Amino acid sequence: MIIYLLTLDGAFDTGLGALLDVFAVANELAESAGLATPRFSVTLLGVRKQVTTAQGLIVPVVTGTGLPRPDMVIVPALGAKKPETLLIALQRRDVAEAGRLLRHWNGQGALIAAACTATFILAEARLLNGLSATTSWWLAALFRTRYSLVSLDESRMLVESGRIVTAGAALAHVDLALHLVRRSDPELAALTAKYFVADPRRSQAPYVVPNHLGHCDPVLDRFERWARNHLADGFSLKDAAFAAGASERTLARRLRGALGKSPLSYFQDLRVECAAHLLHTTSASVEQIAQQVGYSNAATLRLLLRRKLDRSARQLRSIQV
Structure with a gap:
């Protein structure tokens, strides 16, 4: 061959x-x-x-x-x-x-x-x-x-x-x-x-770090900064667009074009990334971490970790950093 x-x-x-x-x-x-x-x-x-x-x-x-x-x-x-x-x-x-x-x-x-x-x-x-x-x-x-x-x-x-x-x-x-x-x-x-x-x-x-995605767009940079500061809050597209300095439609269009995601989906990705980081760098319980990133219960977080990272909370906790 x-x-x-x-x-x-x-x-x-x-x-x-x-x-x-x-x-x-x-x-x-x-x-x-x-x-x-x-x-x-x-x-x-x-x-x-x-x-x-x-x-x-x-x-x-x-x-x-x-x-x-x-x-x-x-x-x-x-x-x-x-x-x-x-x-x-x-x-x-x-x-x-x-x-x-x-x-x-x-x-x-x-x-x-x-x-x-x-x-x-x-x-x-x-x-x-x-x-x-x-x-x-x-x-x-x-x-x-x-x-x-x-x-x-x-x-x-x-x-x-x-x-x-x-x-x-x-x-x-x-x-x-x-x-x-x-x-x-x-x-x-x-x-x-x-x-x-x-x-x-x-x-x-499992290896993706959302804030390292190269998009070179100031609107998306501002949206990301806002999102990271509001992970524990409920998502608001209106507030996100205002912080990004764009209309709701423009923010959604630019994010879809650059990352193939909606603003809410990317917001959820940031929550999961933050939760994964806390799992293998702190001793906080899954319940405590779920609350820190805006989920009302640990079951929802566990489900999203499996769905998005194909790993359980226990597997993530065992990772050495």
């Missing part, structure tokens, strides 16, 4: 290394176990003769034309961590050239995959238009605003849509690689995951 890792300047070192290591270990395990799975032939490919990672390492890449048609092309993330630095990176010429290559290979039937910030490269290449996708949870607002033709679900760790696979934040490179191995041989993927001590993760939701 021919796999190209299309690597660009500023690549996220851990993501690139994770992809290489998962496929290498899968090959070794398949051989030692005598499995008939096709081996993964991985080539580091670039659109420039030399690629330097985000940490300054020089990556030996292959360039040029006439390469065999790949079965898969995977784009490791860029090392940009903030919306503004990512937007600058997306304007680079090598990113545009990578997009043309990806469209070409996709047209030839290759599976295209990306994790974390590299999902933006796929979106820039218009490969995600009309499809479902995921991305780094903290960049979801920017993604949703910039690529309105993509159906984004940032709560998911992996989304496969047609011949495109997208994965969530940073270490989702491991989840992505294991998923691609699983497409060839579920037994080999399970064995490889055991060697990496990597449990399957379906959702990014």
Whole structure:
């Protein structure tokens, strides 16, 4: 199976290394176990003769034309961590050239995959238009605003849509690689995951910190500050809009456009986030914490923790910080 890792300047070192290591270990395990799975032939490919990672390492890449048609092309993330630095990176010429290559290979039937910030490269290449996708949870607002033709679900760790696979934040490179191995041989993927001590993760939701969502909108910033100061109070859209300096309709429209949520839904997310933080940083009871974040009883809080974070209050309390 021919796999190209299309690597660009500023690549996220851990993501690139994770992809290489998962496929290498899968090959070794398949051989030692005598499995008939096709081996993964991985080539580091670039659109420039030399690629330097985000940490300054020089990556030996292959360039040029006439390469065999790949079965898969995977784009490791860029090392940009903030919306503004990512937007600058997306304007680079090598990113545009990578997009043309990806469209070409996709047209030839290759599976295209990306994790974390590299999902933006796929979106820039218009490969995600009309499809479902995921991305780094903290960049979801920017993604949703910039690529309105993509159906984004940032709560998911992996989304496969047609011949495109997208994965969530940073270490989702491991989840992505294991998923691609699983497409060839579920037994080999399970064995490889055991060697990496990597449990399957379906959702990014337990890791989301709402105030780290990059939305670059002063109206939403003001709304968030108001919401955090009124978690124990009943929600009022009128008061929220007044504090944000916008009409109720404008606040709802901007929040829906940036985060895919209503003001009330985002307010509830902040309550759950605050409750989760209190559970693993204080000794307060679930009942006390429920009251602190505006719920009249602990049962409601427990239900929301399960629904939004897929974890119980006891599991959250056991997390060490």
